[in-house]
Amino acid sequence: MRKTNIKELAQILNLSVATVSKALRDSHEISEQTKKKVLEAAKDFNYTPNPYASSLRRKKSKTIAVILPEVADNFFSLAINGIQSIAELKGYHVLIYLSHESFEIEKTVVEDCRSGRIDGLLISITSETQSAGHIMKLQSENIPIVFFDREFEEIVAPKVLTNDYESGYLSARLLIERGCKSLQFLSISSSLPICTKRAQGFLDAIAEAGMAKKEEEAIFYCTGTHAETHEQIRNLVANRKDIDGMVASVERLAIQVYLSCHELGVNIPHDLKVIAFSTVETAPILNPSLSTITQPAFEIGKTAADILFTLMDGKDYGYSKKPVILPSVLIERDSTKN
Amino acid sequence: MRKTNIKELAQILNLSVATVSKALRDSHEISEQTKKKVLEAAKDFNYTPNPYASSLRRKKSKTIAVILPEVADNFFSLAINGIQSIAELKGYHVLIYLSHESFEIEKTVVEDCRSGRIDGLLISITSETQSAGHIMKLQSENIPIVFFDREFEEIVAPKVLTNDYESGYLSARLLIERGCKSLQFLSISSSLPICTKRAQGFLDAIAEAGMAKKEEEAIFYCTGTHAETHEQIRNLVANRKDIDGMVASVERLAIQVYLSCHELGVNIPHDLKVIAFSTVETAPILNPSLSTITQPAFEIGKTAADILFTLMDGKDYGYSKKPVILPSVLIERDSTKN
């Protein structure tokens, strides 16, 4: 079945393209009668409007972009779900870009967003990102941007986050209450706010309990590839028998800790207690079940999208200039019990 | 910093828009000298080409769409990764649509794809999809389509699948060898080829072992919402003590089985052995570790994208009309051992 464009449709109907266009957009300038005729013909002759012609003329693309570090992480999967749920409602299209934690890729993608391809951007920055020039440039071209989860602190923009500091604090408190004497915080970045805040909460909690360590000792950085991370964590678990409690700042680190312990025969929670920032749904059926600080990932995505859309409507998004905080919940399971 | 369009750039350079356009596209009609001047000015004056104007004229969008049932499933996350890896290489943009297992949504999205918004489509159909009219309509408009994982059997199109029948067969064989006497196959659809083929392999294996059951008894369908599924599986585990082996056709069903067993105090593998089609990375650290048939999810996505791009280049994709099969691997862990 061949496609028609608006010009052909106009010819068939013996009307002008202007009239057809207006009829299709349900303009008051057009009589109900002709509207009906146009709609019918549009269906009969298989008319599908060309979105790019429309975007060109109206300077609106009905498209948003989501930039995130990876998708094979439950948190981001759930966040995408939340974002999509809103985009679908609004009839918007969603472009997904993966930065793979590479600042270079992030920069390239953000650069491309300046072309007018998108009406708005949702972004969770990479663990490498230390400057936000690329993002500010986009901002200066009046494209609404909302940060979710991984913000860039120095930039003023709507942000949807979770209570990272508090959660970091509580996770350490839990381990201390369960009798741990030497704690370690596993991080993936020394600049990412989610990591630094969680770490700071952790540090404050151990200091408060008289278990203070030097920051370099208390925090273990797992940068590098996933394979390298595995190696690092395995070595840590193998060699540092003094550590009896760990807080994993992101999901995959916790999994690495578990795998290492299984490989090395280290018993969780007896030899080592573990708690992780994670939304992994298998937490309750892990061996042992994993205590988690679970972020409201879906809601974070949904809220960020919500704000983005009100911004794109030209409205103020109603919240103050402060980030929106959706709290995480700590669920204790066997990995921290005695 | 203001954006420039090609017309302004031409004025600045005292050249025609035609020349500027050709210079930017590195045409042989333009001297190296002016090319250099144009490129410089483009950078200096912050020129970013409007992709929609370009798409309109060239009838190419540099965009592909991926339609999948859900993203919060490790298989699909990994597949997206594979797809993105190729798209990024080719400088293409990726639109993601979630059908949430709803045929209606799938139809709407596919319909929209006819508008010229995309140059190609990768799709994994919903569990409800029983007809492919919408997809054939798209095909008839010469938009390349590649199915991955969840195909529609009756349609002729490139497909990238895994060895479903064989894997179903092997999973049942394993349980039989481990001494199971009464097996159950957990399915999510009576029409989805991945389910029916896996189920058929399963049925053939138990028939061969003299453990044949009627199909209605051997296969348990978990349709409905996730919450309903949990209820159904819980009831099954609670009431059918005769069943001592289960094959979960998709990841989330296995998780539900585990959760139910934990709740009900059913011991895996002693009371019930479980094997699942799954790519979940926590399989080795579950309680007990989960035997899986693991699909090469990343490669499936990557290969599908590869084929799509060769198709979009107008070339034959080199393979025969038969689907490309990337085999899964069975990894036995504790959930099926004695």
Place this chain on the structure above:
DNA sequence: TTTATTTACGAAATCGTTTTCGGTAGAACA
């Protein structure tokens, strides 16, 4: 020198919409 050929560029049409700005008829009003 004359005639082809190449090289380098520009004018204008084109892609398929949307929107502005008129314009014509008939109704309503004085």
Place this chain on the structure above:
DNA sequence: TGTTCTACCGAAAACGATTTCGTAAATAAA
């Protein structure tokens, strides 16, 4: 009767690129 509104519709100009085709100058071939 003349005037002012409405209600509908159309011509044409955008939107910002690409591409075809034409042409002038420079070079090569005769």
